[in-house]
Structure formats: C-alpha cells, structure tokens
Amino acid sequence: MKEENKSLLKTIAELSTLGLTMVFATFIGLAIGLYLDSKLNTSPWLTILFLIIGIAAGFYKVIQVVIREARKKENNGTKKDAP
Secondary structure, eight states, X not given: OOHHHHHHHHXXXXXXXXXXXXXXXXXXXXXXXXXXXXHHTOTTHHHHHHHHHHHHHXXXXXXXXXXXXXXXHHHHHHHHHOO
C-alpha cells in the first residue's frame, strides 16, 4: 500500500472519532452533573453547568483536531512544492 494511501486512511480514522468524542464528553459532563446534583441537592443547576462544560470540552477537542489536521495538510503541501 502506498504511503499516501496509509496517510489518508489514518486521517480518516482519526476524524471519524470526532463524533464519538463529542458524545462521550457530553455524557460525561451530564453524568457528573447528575451525580453532584443528587449528592448536594442542587437540582438542576449542576447538571446544566456540567452539561455545558461537557459540550464545550467536546467542541474544544474537535477544534484541536481540525487545526492539527489543517497544519498537517499545510506542511505536506509546502514539502511537495519544495524542489
């Protein structure tokens, strides 16, 4: 298999995990909020707070991956253009 094809498959595999990352970050935030609300009797405030934190963490990770992939692509383009 060509190196170019391996790189493409690796990129596709990394990017396909972004949806799962968003879902897991959201559910982890939700679970922490529900747990703390049940222990501290603050319903629904900590659930809402940690749900928002989980969603923000998911978006942050997605943005990190997109920026990293864009930089990789930019660096690969400059290497190919060099003599």
